[in-house]
Amino acid sequence: MDLALSDDDLAFRDEVRDFIATNLTDDILEGSRLATGPFAEFHIGQRWLEKLAAKGWSAPMWPVEHGGPGWSPVQRYIFDAECTAAGAPSVLVMGTRMVGPVLMHFGTDEQKSKYLPRILSGEDVWCQGYSEPGSGSDLASLKTRAVRDGDDYVINGSKIWTTYAQHANRMFCLVRTSTEGKAQEGISFILIDDFNAPGITVDPIITMAGDHEVNQVFFEDVRVPVANLVGPENKGWTVAKYLLEFERGGDTYSPGLHASIRHLKAVAASEADGGGEKLLDDPTFAARLAEVEAEIMALEITEKQVLCEAAEGRTPGANGSIMKVCGSESLQKTAELTAEAVAYYAAPHQKEARTVGSNVAAIGPDHALTAMPRHLNHRAASIYAGSNEIQRNIVAKLVLGL
Structure with a gap:
């Protein structure tokens, strides 16, 4: 290497x-x-x-x-x-890293010419319609239906945890087009062009951090042209798995984690440990920080190994799952340590102060402003893009042969 x-x-x-x-x-x-x-x-x-x-x-x-x-x-x-x-x-990467590569591989010439340039320019904003209430990690159990009616599908159902749906004008969506056979065999991948169409309702879900990042989207008799089907009808599971390779395998966690560690060290160097010394010099805190930093260094080596293999034309395979597990859990540990480091200043809810352009003064030092919201937001990191339990199952099967 x-x-x-x-x-x-x-x-x-x-x-x-x-x-x-x-x-x-x-x-x-x-x-x-x-x-x-x-x-x-x-x-x-x-x-x-x-x-x-x-x-x-x-x-x-x-x-x-x-x-x-x-x-x-x-x-x-x-x-x-x-x-x-x-x-x-x-x-947002829903266009460039998710639906874009899918269209390149499975899309028709008309779909490519229509959508790809608008993804590149940022003119279109896409959201992802995968998870549903009761169908998250068990995605094959989704129930949103698309019934053929002439040249259209009529869609009814709901999607949840839809990131930035309030800003999107398009959605790529998994829908059930058949109830026969295995659950995976009746799913289709479809593009919803007009997110302001009659029958579409976007309800906000406010996170523990107080942010409007995710939503629940409802479909009531929404008509979508059959021409918006990507890949064959009832073969959307194959398309969905291809997209997830990009969602899970395209991340490099270590650069961001190293930046977070540098920030954490600066915070700990300025915060007191309660005994008259700096928190960074506290043996217990320093040991926990060093443990996380060692995990990040190990992840970096794994990422660079995958990088070298990719340069030779090889795919990451199960390494993508390993990186997702290690990266998301290191992210959570770093955020938790940062929230602990700012101590009482993690407590105030300061949504207005961390809104760009608000001019609202923060309570406490600037480095404390985002500590707790990031800690709370990052609790989801081990769930989205495939929960870490699912990723461990993949590693157990493909790497350990269990």
């Missing part, structure tokens, strides 16, 4: 740094700093996405023939690492 960057890779890294230095403005950076969930506040993320799109970098994983930069796996890793280190906001 050769981890040394080539001269071309170093030149690319410098190009990324120059772009960030020029385009990452103070207000976008502030919006990123105040973010507590996996994505920045919507209008902040969209502004950054527009800058990336103007450069041709809005879809790092896309090949040149579909408008992407055609980067190598190493270049994608460099780009992610440099953006994370600089504090750039995380942008």
Whole structure:
């Protein structure tokens, strides 16, 4: 495993740094700093996405023939690492990293020409219609129905935990088109074009952190053209699994985790331990911090191993599940330690103070403002994109042969 960057890779890294230095403005950076969930506040993320799109970098994983930069796996890793280190906001990936690759692989020529350019530009905002009440990790049990009526499907049912559905104008959705045979065999993958269509209702779900990030979406006799079907009818399970490879396998956790550790160390160096010393010098706290940092270093090596394999054309396989488990749990541990480090200042609920442009003064030091909301938000990290219990089952089956 050769981890040394080539001269071309170093030149690319410098190009990324120059772009960030020029385009990452103070207000976008502030919006990123105040973010507590996996994505920045919507209008902040969209502004950054527009800058990336103007450069041709809005879809790092896309090949040149579909408008992407055609980067190598190493270049994608460099780009992610440099953006994370600089504090750039995380942008919505439902279009670029989920439905986009699906359309490239399964979509018709008409679907590709219609949707892919609008995904690249950020003109369309997509949300994901997978989970339902009672059908989360057991996705095959979904009940939202799509009944054929001439050239349309008529959809009835509900989706839940739909991230940023309040901002979306399109949804990619799993629906049941047959009740015969195995549960997986009656599912289809369909695109819902008009999210303002009659019969669609978006109800907010406010998280423990006080944020409106997720929603429940209801469908009542919603008509969708049959032409919006992706792949064959009743074969949506195959399409869905392909999409999940990108949702689970496209993440690199370690750059963001290293940034979180640096932040945590700075917080602990400024907070007292209750005995007249700095928290960072407290042996018990320092030991817990070192344990998490060691786990992150081990994860980084695994990610770089997968990166080297990808550069040789190999797929991550079960390593994607390993990275998801280790990355999400390290994220939770780091957030928990940060909330503990700020002590009593983690208690106040300060939604207004962490809203971009509010000018509401924070209670306590700035570094305490997002500590508790991030800790609460990150409790979901071991559930979304496939719960860690499911990921461990995959590892047990494919790696350990159990």
